[in-house]
Amino acid sequence: MNKKTFAIIQQITSYITNVQFVIAIVGFILTIPHLLILTRKSMRSSSTNSIMTGIAILDLVVLLEVVLEHVYYFWIYDNPCINHSNYNFELFLWIGDFLKDTGERASFWMGVFLVLIRLLITKFKTAQRLSGYFFGYAVFTLTFIINVLISYYFYSKFYLQAWMVPWQPGKRCSEFPKGYSENLYVRTIQDQASYMAVFGNYSIIGGMSKILISVLYPVLAVFLIFDIRKSAKHASTANSKKAAKERYHTGRMILLMAVLYTITSAPGGISKFITLYCKVPDGSILMLLIGYGSIFLSALFCLNSASHCLINFSMSTNYRKAAKMVFFANRKQSSTSVLSVNLHLEFKL
Template sequence: MSLKIRSLTRKCIDIEFYIAIIGIILTVFHVYILTRKQMLKSSIISIMIGIGIFDICSMVLAISVRDLISSFYRDVCTPPLTLFLYRLFWILMTLRDHVIRCSTWLGILMAFIRFLVIRFNLRPTFKKVANVSFGFYSTAFIFVISSLIAILNYSRTKIVEVGVWHPAATCESKSSAIWLDHELRSPEFYTANDGFLLRVTVFINGFLSRIIPCVLLPTLTIMLILEIRRARKKMANSRFNFPKKADRTTTLVMIMTVTFSIASLPAGIFTLFQVMYTDVGFFHLSNFVEHFSNAILTAMASVHCVICFSMSSEYRRTVKEVLGLQPKQIYSNSIF
């Protein structure tokens, strides 16, 4: 069973590698469109720019660590990673966890801001959250907080030498070079008292990175659906029509929120059990779910541009202008 899970994990890594190559091209173009002057008119757009940038970083890191991760599934004749490559691997994995967390939190923030805009549309205080600058400041704040968590997560491991690696007797070619074998382990400070501090650190990282998104993303989606129905009913009673552009914006935000929910749910559930179960078999299963969720997240991030193109007339016009398919126009102050 363990070998089957390891095989599926490698397939997830390989599939994500190819998705990431295509995703980088699409997402770079997506961010370029969002940064055009005619698009920068709300905090939703500035947050989407932040999500796009973090998604690009995540895809680049996914491509970078593919071969390093594959080395852990090597055969008995392939030498292990050197100390430098091992350290590089853990740094890249920590950075990837960092940018995925930032992207997910921004998805939550985007849905919450949209809820506030619809719910408290007439209150000047809440109108400030719709400003472009609010989205950029929020992105910077989330980046700083997530960086602190990344530092904490990185500090709970150390790379130790566990011996000299030797190829199996059945290997045809044997090198005279000496290869040292290394492992990731937790410092004694974390493993004391039956690893209590390590469990707390894993739970904090998992709770903030996976569990909270699993709870908040579907909750905010439901809140948005209920709020837009309430707004439509209120408009109907006052003989005013609910603005189609506002309707499309909310639908866009809900679709993107659902994509984050789909990607976060499996890993969030397994994060809860990871604190309780530490056996090797569960570790392999949890590792597979982690890579499976990351592959889904990469695939979902790759189609954000398609979602925006289908939902936003302003986005479509900007794409056509950039591609030279349509002359430039004078735009209104509303995007969706």
């Protein structure tokens, strides 16, 4: 690949970085009311809703980390008057990477359990106990703990070490005294051989996880399509058409989420295995795509997270009712209080 083509592709990837930042902000703003709606009393009725609550919590953590990471690199990293590698910043990046990896992987698996539990409940009468609200939280807790341990296996191998050359402020930074300096810190490892073994295992786990997720989603989605068709027929013949239609819309909602999760997870798993088992030539398009691919995949994840609020609102009647209670309850209460005050004053007069 010649230098001109390389520069063009690199410029495109820089735009993706800006797009990722914007999508992460939008996703974070949308996920906050989404989480508030899912935690309403009227929504605490099934494991489907509690699992979606868990997904919203994980997405919120990842989206916040993406936003803060961009703020750091856009406004702090290139500032000559700020030590961008002091202990606190490096610790923040270290913890942020840990939470981001954990949250993304756990969110994908929570999506799998969302579809799987939905199918088990509709297919088997003995699986009705899985529909309990607290069962969904148990699934979320167990999934989160397992993924925390997986991330800890890798990130615990690092430690922060002071760099040999200290940081000094730029010439225009007049607020610092002459000759001022601070320690620079870097994330490093103790044993290179041990780290490479851990890195290989962690990459295999991550790749296998994403590949398995991207395979499970389409398979489960096919079964879910049959369930949706069955629900549609039931909705046209059942006495309780309202409940049957809600079940039908819930199935469609979960199916759409499964499709979006498949699109988001598959490229990441493929790229993981390419880097592990294929030799990527230096200066090639493939090397550039893999190098900057994590930004594109993260942008996809942010877009997927932002869509959950809109998907739920458009396809769930109960969700829309809970949303009205969240956003209009305060307005009704304030109107009622104003009316009572006016009546009280009129009565006095």
